[in-house]
Amino acid sequence: xxxxxxxxxxxxxxxxxxxxxxxxxxxxxxxxxxxxxxxxxxxxxxxxxxxxxxxxxxxxxxxxxxxxxxxxxxxxxxxxxxxxxxxxxxxxxxxxxxxxxxxxxxxxxxxxxxxxx
Amino acid sequence: xxxxxxxxxxxxxxxxxxxxxxxxxxxxxxxxxxxxxxxxxxxxxxxxxxxxxxxxxxxxxxxxxxxxxxxxxxxxxxxxxxxxxxxxxxxxxxxxxxxxxxxxxxxxxxxxxxxxx
Numbered sequence: 001x002x003x004x005x006x007x008x009x010x011x012x013x014x015x016x017x018x019x020x021x022x023x024x025x026x027x028x029x030x031x032x033x034x035x036x037x038x039x040x041x042x043x044x045x046x047x048x049x050x051x052x053x054x055x056x057x058x059x060x061x062x063x064x065x066x067x068x069x070x071x072x073x074x075x076x077x078x079x080x081x082x083x084x085x086x087x088x089x090x091x092x093x094x095x096x097x098x099x100x101x102x103x104x105x106x107x108x109x110x111x112x113x114x115x116x117x
Numbered sequence: 118x119x120x121x122x123x124x125x126x127x128x129x130x131x132x133x134x135x136x137x138x139x140x141x142x143x144x145x146x147x148x149x150x151x152x153x154x155x156x157x158x159x160x161x162x163x164x165x166x167x168x169x170x171x172x173x174x175x176x177x178x179x180x181x182x183x184x185x186x187x188x189x190x191x192x193x194x195x196x197x198x199x200x201x202x203x204x205x206x207x208x209x210x211x212x213x214x215x216x217x218x219x220x221x222x223x224x225x226x227x228x229x230x231x232x233x234x
Binding site: 001002003004005006007008009010011013015016052053056057058059060080083084087088090091093094095097098099102103105106107109110111112113114115116117 | 118119120121122123124125126127128130132133169170172173174175176177197200201204205207208210211212214215216219220222223224226227228229230231232233234
């Protein structure tokens with residue numbers, strides 16, 4: 001089994017990667033950072049920090065939070081956020097399709113499970 | 118800046134990834150596991166464990182160690198190891214070339230450095 005990971009950096013920070021993309025998807029689905037974090041088994045603090053990093057790394061914010069209560073106001077993925085997420089998912093698909101021949105050649109050689117040590 | 122990572126799994130273990138590929142390259146260059154580990158800033162124990170995992174994960178061993186002393190005998194990358202390494206590097210190149218348009222679109226939107234928090 002092959003796992004592929006794309007990380008887009010902004011300076012030393014990760015502007016977009018698998019975890020942040022999943023968080024954007026979850027915010028779009030659940031309409032709040034706390035509910036999205038819960039759905040992904042992530043603390044509110046961690047989810048909030050990932051959103052803060054994304055919003056500082058891109059030319060436009062990817063997530064907008066509404067006013068109202070400490071965690072109560074809801075959040076939505078902006079148009080810029082939707083565009084970045086779509087671009088990232090396309091990049092993931094393109095990577096997954098790339099090098100299919102190399103991939104098959106490697107997978108033919110790998111054991112289904114390791115020998116015991 | 119975009120970082121891409123491909124990890125090929127064998128059961129729960131990573132049969133090949135960026136670190137193991139670099140270690141194979143270093144063993145081919147330096148002719149021993151200890152020298153290769155040193156060149157990569159890795160302990161002998163860690164380098165040895167990575168080699169052991171690779172050798173248990175692939176149909177044929179990727180690294181052969183020669184007899185002689187605790188760490189003294191030298192090591193070489195087998196033909197199977199050279200083939201797997203070449204296939205992995207090709208896969209990395211194919212991934213890097215994939216989705217060039219998506220990648221450019223994302224890179225145009227990302228800031229050169231994050232805003233301060």
